[in-house]
Amino acid sequence: MFYPTSHPWSTDQSLGDHLAERGVSRRDFLEFCGSMCAVLGISSTMLPKVAAQLEAIKRPSIIWLQLQECTGCVESVLRTAEPSIGDLVLDMVSLDYQHTLMAGAGEAVERAKADAMAANKGKYILVVTGSIPLEANGMYLTIGGRTGREILEEAARDAAAIVGVGACAHFGSVQAARPNPTGAVGINKIITDKPVVNIAGCPPIGDVVTATLVHFLTFGRLPEMDSEGRPLFAYGKRIHDQCTRRAHFDAGQYVEVFDDEAARKGWCLYKVGCKGPAVFSPCPIFQWNTRTSWPIGAGHPCIGCTEPYFWDTMTPFYGRLPNVAGFGIESKVDTIGAALALGATAGVAAHAAATGLYQLRHRKQAEAEAAAGSSTPTKEG
Amino acid sequence: MAATRVVVDPITRIEGHLRIEAQQENGRITNAWTTATQFRGLEIVMQGRDPRDAWAFAQRICGVCTVVHAVASCRAVEDALGIRIPPNANIIRNLIHGMQFVQDHVIHFYHLHALDWVDITSALKADPAATSRLAASISPWPNNSATWFAEVKDRVSKFVSSGQLGIFTNGYWGHPAYKMPPEANLMAVAHYLEALDWQRDVIRLHTIFGGKNPHPNFLVGGMASAINLESTATINAERLTDIHDMIKRAQRFVEQVYWPDLQAIASFYKEWASIGGGVTNYLACGEFPEGNIDEPDKFYLPRGIILDRDLTKVVPYDSSKVAEYISSSWYDYAQGDEAGLHPYEGETKPNYSGPPAPWTYLQGEKKYSWLKSPRYEGRAMEVGPLARMLVAYASGHEDVKAIIGDALGRLKVGPAALFSTLGRTAARGAETVLLARRMSTWYDALVDRIKSGDTQTFTKDKWEPETWPATAQGYGFLDAPRGALGHWVQIADGKISRYQCVVPSTWNAGPRDPQGQPGPYEAALTDNHPLLDPARPIEILRTIHSFDPCIACGVHVLDAEGKTVTEVKVL
Ligand code: SF4
Numbered sequence: 025m026f027y028p029t030s031h032p033w034s035t036d037q038s039l040g041d042h043l044a045e046r047g048v049s050r051r052d053f054l055e056f057c058g059s060m061c062a063v064l065g066i067s068s069t070m071l072p073k074v075a076a077q078l079e080a081i082k083r084p085s086i087i088w089l090q091l092q093e094c095t096g097c098v099e100s101v102l103r104t105a106e107p108s109i110g111d112l113v114l115d116m117v118s119l120d121y122q123h124t125l126m127a128g129a130g131e132a133v134e135r136a137k138a139d140a141m142a143a144n145k146g147k148y149i150l151v152v153t154g155s156i157p158l159e160a161n162g163m164y165l166t167i168g169g170r171t172g173r174e175i176l177e178e179a180a181r182d183a184a185a186i187v188g189v190g191a192c193a194h195f196g197s198v199q200a201a202r203p204n205p206t207g208a209v210g211i212n213k214i215i216t217d218k219p220v221v222n223i224a225g226c227p228p229i230g231d232v233v234t235a236t237l238v239h240f241l242t243f244g245r246l247p248e249m250d251s252e253g254r255p256l257f258a259y260g261k262r263i264h265d266q267c268t269r270r271a272h273f274d275a276g277q278y279v280e281v282f283d284d285e286a287a288r289k290g291w292c293l294y295k296v297g298c299k300g301p302a303v304f305s306p307c308p309i310f311q312w313n314t315r316t317s318w319p320i321g322a323g324h325p326c327i328g329c330t331e332p333y334f335w336d337t338m339t340p341f342y343g344r345l346p347n348v349a350g351f352g353i354e355s356k357v358d359t360i361g362a363a364l365a366l367g368a369t370a371g372v373a374a375h376a377a378a379t380g381l382y383q384l385r386h387r388k389q390a391e392a393e394a395a396a397g398s399s400t401p402t403k404e405g
Numbered sequence: 406m407a408a409t410r411v412v413v414d415p416i417t418r419i420e421g422h423l424r425i426e427a428q429q430e431n432g433r434i435t436n437a438w439t440t441a442t443q444f445r446g447l448e449i450v451m452q453g454r455d456p457r458d459a460w461a462f463a464q465r466i467c468g469v470c471t472v473v474h475a476v477a478s479c480r481a482v483e484d485a486l487g488i489r490i491p492p493n494a495n496i497i498r499n500l501i502h503g504m505q506f507v508q509d510h511v512i513h514f515y516h517l518h519a520l521d522w523v524d525i526t527s528a529l530k531a532d533p534a535a536t537s538r539l540a541a542s543i544s545p546w547p548n549n550s551a552t553w554f555a556e557v558k559d560r561v562s563k564f565v566s567s568g569q570l571g572i573f574t575n576g577y578w579g580h581p582a583y584k585m586p587p588e589a590n591l592m593a594v595a596h597y598l599e600a601l602d603w604q605r606d607v608i609r610l611h612t613i614f615g616g617k618n619p620h621p622n623f624l625v626g627g628m629a630s631a632i633n634l635e636s637t638a639t640i641n642a643e644r645l646t647d648i649h650d651m652i653k654r655a656q657r658f659v660e661q662v663y664w665p666d667l668q669a670i671a672s673f674y675k676e677w678a679s680i681g682g683g684v685t686n687y688l689a690c691g692e693f694p695e696g697n698i699d700e701p702d703k704f705y706l707p708r709g710i711i712l713d714r715d716l717t718k719v720v721p722y723d724s725s726k727v728a729e730y731i732s733s734s735w736y737d738y739a740q741g742d743e744a745g746l747h748p749y750e751g752e753t754k755p756n757y758s759g760p761p762a763p764w765t766y767l768q769g770e771k772k773y774s775w776l777k778s779p780r781y782e783g784r785a786m787e788v789g790p791l792a793r794m795l796v797a798y799a800s801g802h803e804d805v806k807a808i809i810g811d812a813l814g815r816l817k818v819g820p821a822a823l824f825s826t827l828g829r830t831a832a833r834g835a836e837t838v839l840l841a842r843r844m845s846t847w848y849d850a851l852v853d854r855i856k857s858g859d860t861q862t863f864t865k866d867k868w869e870p871e872t873w874p875a876t877a878q879g880y881g882f883l884d885a886p887r888g889a890l891g892h893w894v895q896i897a898d899g900k901i902s903r904y905q906c907v908v909p910s911t912w913n914a915g916p917r918d919p920q921g922q923p924g925p926y927e928a929a930l931t932d933n934h935p936l937l938d939p940a941r942p943i944e945i946l947r948t949i950h951s952f953d954p955c956i957a958c959g960v961h962v963l964d965a966e967g968k969t970v971t972e973v974k975v976l
């Protein structure tokens with residue numbers, strides 16, 4: 025999607041002119057805007073506004089930093105499923121710095137970044153994958169002889185918006201799991217004076233990244249977020265409430281062990297460790313890789329990768345989520361889930377509460393176990 | 406003339422964070438240093454966890470070859486617990502890993518490596534009709550029409566005239582090292598774009614079996630995707646047909662686009678068949694079990710070692726001959742910097758001793774990398790596609806002999822040409838062709854088994870921790886797209902007590918050892934290696950990219966307290 029050459033768009037052209045020139049019909053364009061509205065949860069009465077905004081935009085600059093990470097998030101964005109019109113719209117960016125794809129190297133790309141940041145001061149979008157290691161004076165990650173922290177702080181200073189892509193940027197992901205040997209943190213531990221949107225997941229679905237950028241470009245602001253900084257249009261609903269196997273959960277039809285008769289009938293994975301009831305994620309709706317399937321769809325329980333510190337709070341991955349079936353926390357979460365439907369503001373609060381409840385519960389359990397001398401992790405934050 | 410100091414940091418179009426320093430004199434590289442500049446510490450994170458969770462942690466070592474650490478981890482835990490996975494699960498893993506190879510190698514060629522050889526700006530001067538004739542002369546690929554090439558040319562010229570060059574900003578366009586005529590450049594640029602759409606399609610095989618890509622799901626004991634022809638929620642005939650067609654599309658692209666393009670581009674750069682060879686020893690641990698995991702003679706790609714480039718014999722691999730050195734790495738050993746430790750006795754005590762950031766140069770520093778230096782009987786070894794193809798070629802592997810022989814014949818060079826930057830890139834292409842073809846064999850085997858009534862994908866008898874011994878240890882090998890990989894796990898009381906990986910990029914990208922012997926990257930960069938303009942180091946990128954670096958892989962070992970992370974055995 026971020027390959028500018030696939031649909032070059034000259035500097036002074038608006039997107040509307042660009043599309044017209046490429047022979048994209050007004051109807052196709054409006055259809056795309058409509059589907060974007062649906063994805064973003066925007067009322068269709070806003071459609072003309074969305075279309076007008078999108079048509080008028082010019083290609084903004086994107087600076088993409090890759091810090092302490094595995095490149096999985098970049099690969100995920102490369103897999104973005106798109107109708108060809110989506111390809112065009114995502115082409116509305118000029119990707120001025122991106123390690124995995126850039127032709128030049130070393131000084132040449134560092135210069136390209138500096139030039140782009142100066143030329144687009146206050147206007148560029150900063151995309152970050154990866155965490156920042158703070159131990160050992162930051163020497164666990166250097167690029168061009170500079171620490172990850174210094175590079176991030178510099179790039180954040182004049183950014184119009186900061187989009188963290190993936191669990192690493194969100195909270196440090198796997199390298200921040202107990203005992204967090206390099207002191208890895210997410211970007212919002214470093215950048216505290218600006219909002220940071222977290223496209224959560226390890227990796228997230230690429231389409232969520234592109235939809236978030238569309239939102240910013242259209243409305244000039246980041247989408248509404250929950251307490252974790254996750255955009256509500258994608259992370260506002262629990263997996264469990266959207267799950268294709270939910271009827272089996274309600275009917276008490278569970279997979280007891282992998283590849284049993286229940287597994288071969290596609291029953292609920294709760295008893296083999298599914299974390300879906302405690303996880304907010306767009307997986308069941310957006311699905312993965314051109315809507316081919318998704319983890320639960322392919323028979324594996326959800327591991328909760330869109331939730332903060334999931335490597336500690338959601339493990340063991342095949343362990344049963346505490347009290348879901350016993351309707352301890354579950355009843356509360358379900359009540360709150362219903363409230364979610366009521367409205368955005370209520371939704372944010374309820375959502376935060378639901379996630380918070382689960383985490384609180386988990387922390388208490390971990391503390392109790394720690395007090396009892398077990399080695400189960402506790403995690404602050 | 407004094408040596409010019411050269412720094413390339415970041416090396417782009419790779420996985421991970423890599424720095425190259427070099428010295429250049431009279432247009433040649435006289436000395437080179439490889440530095441890994443990122444450290445994550447995943448093995449220590451895995452201690453104390455449920456071994457059935459290990460694959461997910463290990464998988465996050467690398468999101469580019471996103472299945473290799475997961476499979477190696479499952480194999481290690483299965484080895485430790487004595488689990489034999491069902492044949493269907495083994496075939497499914499081969500299909501997933503096979504598609505990983507094919508997709509990853511194609512992405513590497515077009516999106517990570519091609520711009521070292523292909524000048525985008527030259528494509529603007531191409532004649533689309535002549536480009537179409539050129540393409541038709543090497544391939545029946547139906548998209549190679551003059552209309553399509555004209556469209557691509559038009560896109561590129563508009564893009565260039567826009568002034569916003571994005572990822573192509575400050576590329577080394579017009580550098581005299583670019584040798585191809587405009588038409589060949591245009592053809593490659595068009596296929597760069599086509600490969601983007603292609604990779605997104607064929608990788609869906611991972612999504613069908615593993616629910617997503619990157620980072621599809623795996624399962625100790627087999628695979629979680631159940632097979633049931635009578636259900637909509639499982640692997641059924643519809644899913645199998647989708648997989649069958651993806652394999653066909655993968656084969657077609659590889660045989661009609663990637664492999665012909667690679668050979669066409671190579672024909673303009675034949676001098677690179679005597680540049681960048683480097684170390685003279687090659688190691689392959691073998692891959693794609695077509696029988697049991699402990700029967701290496703039934704792997705599709707064989708195991709073995711080539712010493713001193715002697716293709717008349719394949720030396721058996723003996724794990725006890727591996728040792729890791731730290732004399733150039735930011736670690737301490739209790740026995741001092743000269744010691745070489747077998748991974749069984751390995752220690753990992755990080756101790757950063759370089760200059761404080763920001764720094765300018767590391768050359769001259771005694772220690773300069775987060776990677777250790779693995780050696781086999783004291784020798785540096787190259788791993789990866791070239792090592793695998795050499796070992797197979799020397800073992801008399803019929804498919805490999807045929808395709809390598811054919812490619813050498815077409816370029817009119819002998820087998821010695823393989824020991825080079827170009828040889829590495831060509832070996833990767835040859836391997837991709839063979840694996841894309843082999844996937845059909847595995848697919849047919851899976852369908853045959855289902856037909857005969859076997860739909861089992863998981864072995865349940867050792868799933869519950871109560872069935873495990875109090876202590877256990879095991880290893881999982883895997884020859885990944887970038888080379889030989891090993892995971893070692895020790896389990897005590899149902900939890901991981903130790904976890905260790907020895908990975909491809911540690912072998913290839915490691916620094917000097919106590920004898921001063923350079924690692925494979927460093928040796929390759931000083932082997933008859935040109936560097937015309939230190940400010941535009943395109944030649945360095947060619948050779949480094951020919952290895953397909955995955956640096957996050959190499960630098961994952963860390964124990965902040967300087968304890969444990971020690972006892973492993975090596976293949
Ligand atoms: S969030 Fe996960 S997939 Fe993304 S870079 Fe981090 S470890 Fe890799």
Ligand code: SF4
Pocket residue numbers: 263264265267268269270271273291292293294298299300301320326
């Ligand atoms: S527990 Fe998991 S598999 Fe079952 S309905 Fe909920 S989300 Fe779906």
